[in-house]
Amino acid sequence: MMKPKIAIFSLTGCEGCSLAILELEDQLLDILQVVEIVNFREGMTERGWDIDIGFVDGAISTPEDKREVEELRKHSRVLVAIGACACLGGINTLKNHQPASEYRAYVYGDKAEWFPTMDAQPISAVVKVDYELPGCPMVKEEFLRFVKCMLTERPFRATANAVCVECKKKGVLCLYEKGIICLGPVTRGGCDAICPAYGSKCEGCRGVVSDEALAAAGVNLREQYDVPLDRVLADMRFHGAYQEKSLP
Amino acid sequence: MADRIIRHSDLMKLVDEVARKRRIIGPVARSVPECEPPVRYFYEDVERADQLDLSFRYCVYSPKRFLTPPSETLFAFDQDDGGFVAAPQYDRRPTALVGVHPCDIHAIRLYDRVFDLEHRDEHYFARRGATMIIGMDCPGPCTDGVFCKDMGANVAEAGFDAMLYPLGTDTDGDEMRYAVMFGTKAGREWLLYSRQSAAPNADDERAFEKYQADKEAAFSFALRTRREDLAELLGRSYDSLLWDATARRCYSCGSCNLSCPTCYCFDITDETDLASGSGRRWREWDGCHLPEFALVAGDHNFRPKAASRLRHRIYRKAVWIQERSGVVGCVGCARCDRACTAKINSVEIYNQLAEEA
Ligand code: SF4
Ligand code: SF4
Numbered sequence: 160m161m162k163p164k165i166a167i168f169s170l171t172g173c174e175g176c177s178l179a180i181l182e183l184e185d186q187l188l189d190i191l192q193v194v195e196i197v198n199f200r201e202g203m204t205e206r207g208w209d210i211d212i213g214f215v216d217g218a219i220s221t222p223e224d225k226r227e228v229e230e231l232r233k234h235s236r237v238l239v240a241i242g243a244c245a246c247l248g249g250i251n252t253l254k255n256h257q258p259a260s261e262y263r264a265y266v267y268g269d270k271a272e273w274f275p276t277m278d279a280q281p282i283s284a285v286v287k288v289d290y291e292l293p294g295c296p297m298v299k300e301e302f303l304r305f306v307k308c309m310l311t312e313r314p315f316r317a318t319a320n321a322v323c324v325e326c327k328k329k330g331v332l333c334l335y336e337k338g339i340i341c342l343g344p345v346t347r348g349g350c351d352a353i354c355p356a357y358g359s360k361c362e363g364c365r366g367v368v369s370d371e372a373l374a375a376a377g378v379n380l381r382e383q384y385d386v387p388l389d390r391v392l393a394d395m396r397f398h399g400a401y402q403e404k405s406l407p
Numbered sequence: 408m409a410d411r412i413i414r415h416s417d418l419m420k421l422v423d424e425v426a427r428k429r430r431i432i433g434p435v436a437r438s439v440p441e442c443e444p445p446v447r448y449f450y451e452d453v454e455r456a457d458q459l460d461l462s463f464r465y466c467v468y469s470p471k472r473f474l475t476p477p478s479e480t481l482f483a484f485d486q487d488d489g490g491f492v493a494a495p496q497y498d499r500r501p502t503a504l505v506g507v508h509p510c511d512i513h514a515i516r517l518y519d520r521v522f523d524l525e526h527r528d529e530h531y532f533a534r535r536g537a538t539m540i541i542g543m544d545c546p547g548p549c550t551d552g553v554f555c556k557d558m559g560a561n562v563a564e565a566g567f568d569a570m571l572y573p574l575g576t577d578t579d580g581d582e583m584r585y586a587v588m589f590g591t592k593a594g595r596e597w598l599l600y601s602r603q604s605a606a607p608n609a610d611d612e613r614a615f616e617k618y619q620a621d622k623e624a625a626f627s628f629a630l631r632t633r634r635e636d637l638a639e640l641l642g643r644s645y646d647s648l649l650w651d652a653t654a655r656r657c658y659s660c661g662s663c664n665l666s667c668p669t670c671y672c673f674d675i676t677d678e679t680d681l682a683s684g685s686g687r688r689w690r691e692w693d694g695c696h697l698p699e700f701a702l703v704a705g706d707h708n709f710r711p712k713a714a715s716r717l718r719h720r721i722y723r724k725a726v727w728i729q730e731r732s733g734v735v736g737c738v739g740c741a742r743c744d745r746a747c748t749a750k751i752n753s754v755e756i757y758n759q760l761a762e763e764a
């Protein structure tokens with residue numbers, strides 16, 4: 160079997176997700192035996208453009224990001240969005256809810272016009288994305304599972320379950336028992352419920368799990384809980400999981 | 408008639424004796440200042456009896472994770488010169504579950520039955536065969552919302568090695584005394600020959616009778632329908648509007664399933680290692696409320712909507728499991744109701760259906 164050629168790119172984001180790949184220390188050597196990395200800014204200097212699987216972290220936040228991702232799409236047989244920024248727009252989308260003149264002024268000062276920018280978007284808003292490995296940061300174990308599926312030509316499926324499943328498997332006390340509104344029931348699982356396991360509410364970094372769950376949240380938070388909906392919406396907005404002004 | 412009487416401190420000594428040969432799992436208090444009362448109990452591994460808190464009311468999760476873990480490897484596979492080899496993995500660590508309430512004992516009896524239907528689940532029975540169960544009876548409902556009496560599960564007559572009945576504190580001190588009933592030879596041997604426990608005298612017998620009368624008075628029914636009539640009630644309720652009306656709140660998060668002591672479904676995955684032909688087959692908890700539970704080849708989902716999944720769970724618990732296995736499918740512990748962040752409540756569902764009918 161030919162070794163699949165892999166590339167890893169970063170758009171607007173902290174590049175923490177591509178770093179997470181390097182953090183797979185124990186498995187990294189095994190991975191390198193079965194794939195060929197042809198393009199990876201975080202880990203090497205050479206550049207190759209014949210790409211079987213292209214991984215992209217970071218959001219589309221500038222016209223340059225947009226051009227770059229369109230280019231990557233042309234060169235990658237399979238394109239994979241990794242991390243909350245690439246899959247949802249991530250925390251970059253916070254600017255979408257502020258006037259552009261304001262955030263451009265406080266980020267770039269008097270040089271604002273040198274830096275064209277636009278509303279932050281997931282890369283699927285611009286190009287066709289074949290797979291998404293969400294999370295802030297991406298979950299290394301999920302990345303590894305994805306790579307194994309590709310190598311053995313088995314289908315990769317992201318879980319359709321909410322984060323709560325992983326809480327229950329771990330035996331975590333549900334944060335609702337402490338009166339905390341956690342986004343776990345509306346958020347796609349796969350992170351091993353790491354936030355609730357350490358006592359923090361889920362902030363939805365893996366995206367909304369389903370329209371059905373989102374609709375249920377709208378009903379429950381209005382009818383069953385006495386919470387300011389704005390606060391919940393702000394939480395859902397944090398990683399770009401949900402951008403609308405009100406719940407369904 | 409009780410088999411033995413034992414004081415709390417003597418019981419602790421006996422548990423410590425067991426701990427020399429077995430892993431001990433029992434109720435442990437965790438402080439949770441944000442909760443009222445500010446403590447929650449969980450079944451956990453302990454090394455010594457004094458880490459247990461046998462005065463616990465209820466444990467948030469049932470002890471099922473120690474008999475059917477959330478995920479477990481069934482076998483590891485590899486390829487050698489002779490071809491494909493698979494090595495099954497069994498967990499036979501000697502274990503004692505201490506402080507198991509009657510509802511959870513009924514749930515384990517259900518597991519003993521369903522994991523033996525058609526195909527005997529050797530992984531379950533490896534653990535189960537190595538597990539001793541020391542029950543703890545409930546003098547009254549452990550918390551609001553339970554309906555164990557309705558399901559006939561607030562009393563257990565079998566399914567344990569030994570069962571403790573907290574009779575109350577001594578007249579001459581403040582130490583809890585327990586009546587003990589034996590369920591198996593192992594339970595009998597554990598207690599009968601130790602100097603720590605005593606044969607009940609006439610006063611003890613009276614105290615045990617009073618305990619049982621008080622218990623009878625402490626539990627009341629929560630359902631409007633008797634358990635024997637639930638099948639008939641649900642038989643009339645398949646097309647009720649309740650399913651849609653309630654399920655609009657359902658997140659399909661599966662918390663009800665995964666915290667239920669009688670849910671036993673699992674999903675199986677094969678996983679290969681990166682470089683070689685080796686790997687493993689493992690299983691993990693699954694639940695009928697989860698969106699892809701009934702998804703089959705060709706991407707067809709038999710229950711694509713939350714309403715059909717909610718209905719399915721309620722039918723399973725109230726009727727279908729019992730029809731299939733002969734053992735009651737819900738023990739009324741209300742863990743599903745407490746786990747549901749949408750506040751979907753099974754007692755309300757049964758009672759609303761009864762009202763409609
Ligand atoms: S803590 Fe959050 S994720 Fe965990 S079970 Fe509760 S709601 Fe779900
Ligand atoms: S618990 Fe929620 S916020 Fe935390 S990693 Fe998982 S999906 Fe992200």
Ligand code: SF4
Pocket residue numbers: 656657658659660661662663664696743746747748749750751
């Ligand atoms: S716990 Fe509640 S919201 Fe979650 S699947 Fe069960 S019924 Fe639905």
Ligand code: SF4
Pocket residue numbers: 663666667668669670724736737738739740741742743744753
């Ligand atoms: S269905 Fe609910 S009440 Fe019945 S056994 Fe399961 S968790 Fe307990």
